[in-house]
Amino acid sequence: MKKEIDIAKDNGFKQTDLDDLFAVNSVKSGKVSDFDKIMNKYYNIVLRKMMQYYNGNESKAEDCTAKVMVIVYENISKWSAEKGKFRNWVYKIAHTTFVDEYRKSKLDDTVSLDALFTNNKGESFGNQVASEDLNLEEKLELKSDIKDLKTAISSLKETDRQIIEMRYFYGMCFKDISKELNINLSTCRVSAIRILGKLKKKLS
Numbered sequence: 001m002k003k004e005i006d007i008a009k010d011n012g013f014k015q016t017d018l019d020d021l022f023a024v025n026s027v028k029s030g031k032v033s034d035f036d037k038i039m040n041k042y043y044n045i046v047l048r049k050m051m052q053y054y055n056g057n058e059s060k061a062e063d064c065t066a067k068v069m070v071i072v073y074e075n076i077s078k079w080s081a082e083k084g085k086f087r088n089w090v091y092k093i094a095h096t097t098f099v100d101e102y103r104k105s106k107l108d109d110t111v112s113l114d115a116l117f118t119n120n121k122g123e124s125f126g127n128q129v130a131s132e133d134l135n136l137e138e139k140l141e142l143k144s145d146i147k148d149l150k151t152a153i154s155s156l157k158e159t160d161r162q163i164i165e166m167r168y169f170y171g172m173c174f175k176d177i178s179k180e181l182n183i184n185l186s187t188c189r190v191s192a193i194r195i196l197g198k199l200k201k202k203l204s
Contacts, residue, residue, distance in 0.1 A: 163188060
């Protein structure tokens with residue numbers, strides 16, 4: 001850790017950057033709850049940027065922000081002080097994620113739950129459903145994929161299932177979900193990230 005702190009200081013890290021370093025290393029060491037600190041610090045920053053990208057469309061911005069935080073969470077072990085400041089790493093992920101989502105959706109639709117889960121060919125369930133060229137075997141495989149998704153969601157704890165259904169099936173914003181379920185807004189957002197991570201693992 002001391003070596004990484006020295007590297008950080010050599011790279012011009014300020015105290016806020018060092019705070020990120022400590023939080024990341026804490027998560028890496030197994031204290032997953034410290035990811036809350038990262039979420040609380042960066043969620044709104046990324047959301048504001050996404051609001052600009054999506055011309056103020058809160059639903060699209062929140063969906064893309066959630067996906068960014070999932071990617072950060074899943075890849076946090078890959079970041080180190082040698083790669084530069086953590087915030088720059090997060091911003092790069094945010095930009096890359098938006099560009100990817102833009103190419104997929106052309107901004108015609110909000111990022112749906114289907115878009116968050118893909119099969120081993122990299123195809124989203126939603127895109128496959130829209131295809132008229134699927135043969136019988138492919139259609140049966142698709143039905144199995146969707147069944148697995150529904151099974152995975154139904155196996156969640158009640159509150160977790162409600163968060164996912166309200167957000168991705170009914171299109172509610174996190175602010176409204178937190179009020180409906182009487183939970184803290186930040187907790188609602190963090191929970192959604194973790195739940196999506198669990199679902200992706202179950203479906204992989």
